[in-house]
Amino acid sequence: MSETAAADDITSLISGLEHLAEEFVSGLDARSDALRAVPAEFEGLNASLASAGTSGPFLLFQIILTVSLVAGMLVLVNRWLTKRTDARSVWRKFLASIEAAALALVFGFIATQVLTGAGLPMRTLRLWAVVTIAGFLILATVRFILMASRRTETPSRSIHLRALVRDLSVVVAFAIIGVALIATLRLWNAGPGLEDLVRTGLVGIPAYLLFAAVAWRNRRTMAVAAAGPRPRSRWRTGLARSWPGIIIGFLIVTFLSTQGALTMGRAFPGSAVLLTGLMFVAIPHLDAMIGSWARRGLESPDISILAAAGRQTARFAVVIIILSMLATIWATPLADGFGIDLGQVARDSFGLALILMATAFLWNLVGTAAGRALRPELPAVGEDAEVPNAPRSRLGTLVPLLSGIGKASIVVLALLSVLVSIGVNVWPLITGLSIFGLAIGFGSQTLVKDVVSGLFFLIDDAFRFGEYIETSGAKGTVEKISVRSVCLRGTRGTLATVPYGQIGKIQNFSRDWVIEKLAFRVAFDTDVEKVRKIIKKIGEDIAADPELAVDLLEPLKSKGIGEVEDGTLIIHAKFRAKAGQQSLIRRAALTAIHSAFRENGIRAVPKPLTANPDAA
Structure with missing residues (x-):
């Protein structure tokens, strides 16, 4: 029965691929025919403008006038609000930008009422007024995300960030104008050939090239932003080095995907493409901003452990939200093409996201509690910690071990929950692991001896992190304590791993x-x-x-x-x-x-x- 179902699935997949190929070829033919009809469609657009009592040059003049009036009002109101509220912080400037946008939107609608009468001309001018406001808010949001951590950066870093904001603003403004131009053509019922020409030749290709040029010109700034604050892990450093290349590769894939979707008659909205590109640029800066906010919560004694863990989990929540948005934007047309039930996928994804969020919160809760418990073990700010591996207290020795066990248990429970959520019967797996563990217990007496001996050594408080001890087989500073063994760093730098069952007598040279x-x-x-x-x-x-x-x-x-x-x-x-x-x-x-x-x-x-x- 299962083999028959698998064969049916493969057959349906092949049929779907063949259908997509045929649809793509027919779409190419349709685009070619539409491009040949561009002159006729342009004449039809001029006829539509004339029937509405306007013309192309005059409508263009009205659009430029509307955009200038709304933009001027935005700048004036924004400056007035900034001075009135003494908005020196990035947060206050961002809120002042939102208030200025609301006032400018009202002014823009009044101005369009004065400039033209009812009908398509007024709807066109109001469209451009809204686009101007939306573009201003998008640019303000980008500036807010990129410059939020400027106070913690060096002066040269701030200069590079301002250069990135300036270059990115030019690209965003060009893309927003292109989106508004395509929306205007649709409003006036322009033909598909003319719309395709503007979308691809006048807007799409130049916008992608400009975006790639900005990513290459500011590659070092983007790499530093992706690396995040120090200390940096090895994988984060590698990701930071390749981040500009990832962005450029994403632009290439996005361009090919949008053109393929356009060919098959499922064009992606230009706003969605622009939003995706901005998300890729802003993700490292947003992550750094949230990470700094979470770090302050972890270090502040006035914030509870639950609140600090919630701040740490916020970074993971942002990742989930961004992945969900990208899946909604890019996977939906593909799912439609293959006939996938999006409702079921959304429900399964939502359940999986809840499990991952709960796992991340519990993980951060354990880590935050361990960090708070180990805070007295850390040197004070400005204190010269001459010996980095100074002896710790008993709490400082047991907490990291218990924290590691707790995190491992959380990961195991999360994996089992994920398997249950996707319909996998986990009881045979649990039974098999139990039998495997029982076999290890009977067959590996040395392992059991090591674990039990280590438990009693820790209960007796025989040694701690950073203490210098001597066992029957080695001596050195305790550098690592695991469930089965202890690692000793000798005076010459050698690292000896001694199982607890082989320690024998312990001489502690660092106690009292x-x-x-x-x-x-x-x-x-x-x-x-x-x-x-x-x-x-x-x-x-x-x-x-x-x-x-x-x-x-x-x-x-x-x-x-x-x-x-x-x-x-x-x-x-x-x-x-x-x-x-x-x-x-x-x-x-x-x-x-x-x-x-x-x-x-x-x-x-x-x-x-x-x-x-x-x-x-």
Whole structure:
């Protein structure tokens, strides 16, 4: 039964492709015939203008006058509102532009009533008035999105952004004029050949070439915008480098798609094409703006975890909305051609989008809660974090591990939910995974031992991130903690991965405090009391040093003669310091003792070499 259904689907697909090919060939013939009839259609357009009591040049003059009056009113009102409200921020300027557009629209309709009488001439002038207002709002929106983050950029970056806005405004204005011109031809019932000539030759090809030129000229600005703020991931950097090429490739594909749709009699609206192009240019800037807004919510203690997670999810929501708009614009004609039920596709897509949105929100909720919990572990703003992998608290060690487990669980549940939403029976999959897990439990005793041992190590708080430990197999700074193993970074940079089951005994050198012991071999006739005073004075000097006293818990003291070996006195000294911070104090003490011994004539004796008397 399933093989028969698959064969029927393949047959219907082939039939649909053949139908599209035939439709495309017939569409090419129809466009060629229409282009041959352009002179006759132009004469018919002049006759329509004459019957309405106007002419082409006079109507063009009225259009230019209407656009000039409306644009002039827009500029004057916008400047007046900007000065009256002291609109210095980008948000206020954008709101002032909307208010100016509303007032200019009323003025434009009044002006068209004065310039011409009722009928097609008035509808034409009002069309151009509305197009002028719409173009102004589109340009204001583009400027708002591109320049919203200008305050956080360098002066040179702001100059490049202004250049991008200027070049893009020229392209958008040209495209809007082209859309209005095509709408005017339709309003006057111009023939398909004349409309096709204007759409493709006078508007489409120049607009695409201008758009591609803007993308190439401002490729570095677009690449920086697509890269986003630092730190940047590797995939984001690669995407940023190829973003201008992606835009140009999108323009080529869009041009071919629009021409193919036009040939088959399913022309895309010019406004939809323009909107899609602007979306591609504005997406990185919009993402950077929302990302900055979400980052402020994450860093602000006055915003709750739920609100901060909602801000983080807003970036994903924008991606979903943009993909939905693109699918609506470009996939609908293709679905109509193949006979796909758009209602069912829309319902399935909406359910899938809800699952993805819930997954993104839960993911960001876990990440935000972990970030808030780890905030005390991070250095304060302006603080010089000399050691990037400084030891963390127990909370700072457990939170990243729990966060990773929580995110992995969310992804698994999301995948199962997606499979259920598309009609896949997941119970056999869950049963199979359970049996697989049981087999692993019986067959991989070492893995179970590693996981259980790691659980008890973490419960006992045996080690934390950034601490220096020594196990039976390796020693180093704890750099990564996973479910099965711990990674230790050695003093020479080597990274050792030690499974928990093989750790054995742990020596932690970074917990609480350490006692550092020093030993000095001096001549037998050395004044021991003099050495004691020298070491005591050095200990007092170290304790008075503000840089070293912070980590010093007990000052350097002499413990006297520890032992006598081969006619040599071995004098011991010690101090107590914070764990992991004793090295600087030790170096300072040894340097000072070396200088003091030379100044006071105290002779150090090297340790004698032992020789095997039978070696001869």
